[in-house]
Amino acid sequence: MRNISIVAGLVLGALSGAAVAATAERATAKEAEAMVKKGVAYIKANPHDKAFADISDPKGQFVDRDLYLVVYRLDGMNLAHGYNRKFIGKNMIDLQDSDGKLFHRERIELAKTQTSFWQDLKFVDPLSKKIEPKQTYCERTADMLVCGGIYKP
Template sequence: MQKKLMLAVALGVAFAAGAIASEQRVTPKEAESMVKKGVAYIKATPRDKAMADITDPKGQFVDRELYLTVYQLDGTALAHGANAKFVGKNMIELRDANGKEHIRERMELAKTKAAFWQDFSFVNPVNKKIEPKQMYCELTDDKKLVVCGGIYKPGV
C-alpha cells in the first residue's frame, strides 16, 4: 500500500511539473504579439535605439524563450535578443542543426510575404537544447527589415 501511495505521489509531482513547464512555454499568439510590438516600436523609435533595445536580453522584447531578431533582406542581423554577437553580421549562410539555411529561406519568404511562419531547429536560450522552432516574421512597412520571434517545440 505504501509503495502505491508513493508511486501516486511521484506521478502527481511529475504531472504537475510537466504542467508547469508547459505553462512556461511561449504560445504562437504571444510570438505574434511580440513581433507586432517590435514592428511598431521600430516605426516609432530611432533605428539605433530600437535595435539596441531589441537586442537587450533584459529588455521588453525578451520573454522566457521568446526574443526578437531583426534582419535586413540581405541577411544582416541588426538586432538579436538572444545573441548580440550576431548583430552586424551577415547570417545568410547560417545553417540549423539539420543543415537548413534558415536565414536564407526567411529572407526569400520575406520578399513575397508580409507575414509568415517558418520552421527550423535552433538552440533554446532557456534550456540550451536544440529544439524544433517555429518563427513568426513580419516585414516592416518600408519593406527593408524582417522582424521575427519564435516558439520552441520540445519533443517534436
C-alpha cells in the same frame, strides 16, 4: 500495497506538476505573434539605433522566457538579437540550422511574397541550451524582417 499506491500517486503528481511548469515556461504562438507586432510598431515609432538596442536587451521588454526578437535586413544582416548579441552586425544569410537548412535564405525568399509567415527550423533553446525544433513568426517591414519564435522541445 496502499503505501505503494500513495507513493506512486505522489510521484505521478510531481511529474505532472513538472510538466505543467515546463509548459508554463514556454511562450505560445499567440505570444510570439504579439511580440513581433509589438517589435514592428516599436521600430516604426523610434529611431532605429534605439529600437535595435532595446530589442537586443536580454532583460528588456522584447525578451520573455524562451521568446525573443531578432531583426534582419533583407540582405541577411543582423540588426538586433535578443538572445545572442554576437550575431548583431553580422551577415547571417548563409547560417544553417543543425539539419543544414539555410533558414535565413528561406526567410528572405518567403518575405519576397508574404508580409508575414511562420517558418520551421532548429536553433539553440535559451532555456534548455540544446538545439530544439523551433517555429518562428516573421513580419516584413520596409527592408527588414522582425521575427520571434517558439521552441518545441
